[in-house]
Amino acid sequence: MSDIGLLYVGAVLIINGVMLLGVMTGRDAAPLNLFVGAMQVFTPTMMVVGAQGDDAVILAASGLYLFGFTYLWVGINALAGLPARGLGWFSLFVAVAAIGFAGATWAQGGRVFVVIWILWAVLWMLFFLVLGLEKQGLTRFTGAVAVTEGIGTAAIPAWLSLTGGLRDSDTLALVYAVAAVLVLPILYALTRVRTAGSSSAEAVAPGVG
Template identity: 55%
Template sequence: MASVGLLYVGAVLFVNAMMLLGKVDGRAAAILNLFVGALQVVTPTVIIVTAGGDPATIMGASGIYLFGFTYLYVGIGLLAGLSTTGVGWFSLFVAIAALVYAAHNAFTVRDYPFAVIWLLWSFLWTLFFLVLGLGREDLARYTGWVTLVQAWLTAVIPAFLLLTGRYSPSALYALILAGVCVVAFGGLWMTARRTPEREPSHA
């Protein structure tokens, strides 16, 4: 069930990236944020209720709420025309919590690709905090491109690997993912700094 939700996290990140890059209107993106946000709240609730009190299952499901609440917050904010500062500061909380989930996956679960994925999510939500919480408009375009890359590398592709039974928690896959992202984000940073700035949008 969680892997299905992960697929649609990729979808909403893709749409939000297009919004940050000025290709999708904020109110148009709000609907998908609400759909995926609701899914990411219902899914962990079902998993936890049916976990029979198993701590490992509950821990694994608990992190999904971070994203569900983010997308609901974004969707409602876009439709209501609210300030971005609330979701921006909530993003800082998500970024910090994601570090704990990264450590848990690395040292307890031994799922090394998802340890890297949680680190990448921490980086992305830190960018959301800077853009939306602190008003760093100069980072909006870069954040859009990072969001676009992460939609595929941290959500869509892992979700399909899980759904097709081809996912592996190996350290090799984690190293490949980390290497690709370091190169991609470094290149995007150089490109974004040479591109004229635009008005930021919600994440």
């Protein structure tokens, strides 16, 4: 994923997370989902066209489509008032695929983005639980995780990479992994307090990213 694309993935995850926390509606979040979704479909398409058979480039492009299709689906759902179950099951596909991309990243020598791909797999699995299986009690937790990952796995790495400050290493990957193990249970505990007031899965579907 390009640094610019990753930066705006951070933005849309934050917006969608805020929506899941009940601060805005799905229609409020729809425009940014459509903008970022379109970018995440156009960019990999251009990469594939210019790849000239380069398997590494095609692999990188295929990962972008996972997110592009998600955000476009989110935006369309929000504007058209469509049911969310299909988006939920697609999120399961994304979650499983993300584990595969984590393995491919490891094989290519990456370390930090192995952890980041795994964290994205966790987030999309939560989208599956909330939308595909309608686990309403996880709505606010999913929103909090989306905001946190939008900042920590997208916006910050993108900014550091754009400014030349990102240095991949086993140590940084370990820091990410430990932070995730510590932060996720805290977010769960904090958001469970208001679980009883969560919206239904159908209502929150348009804002999932």
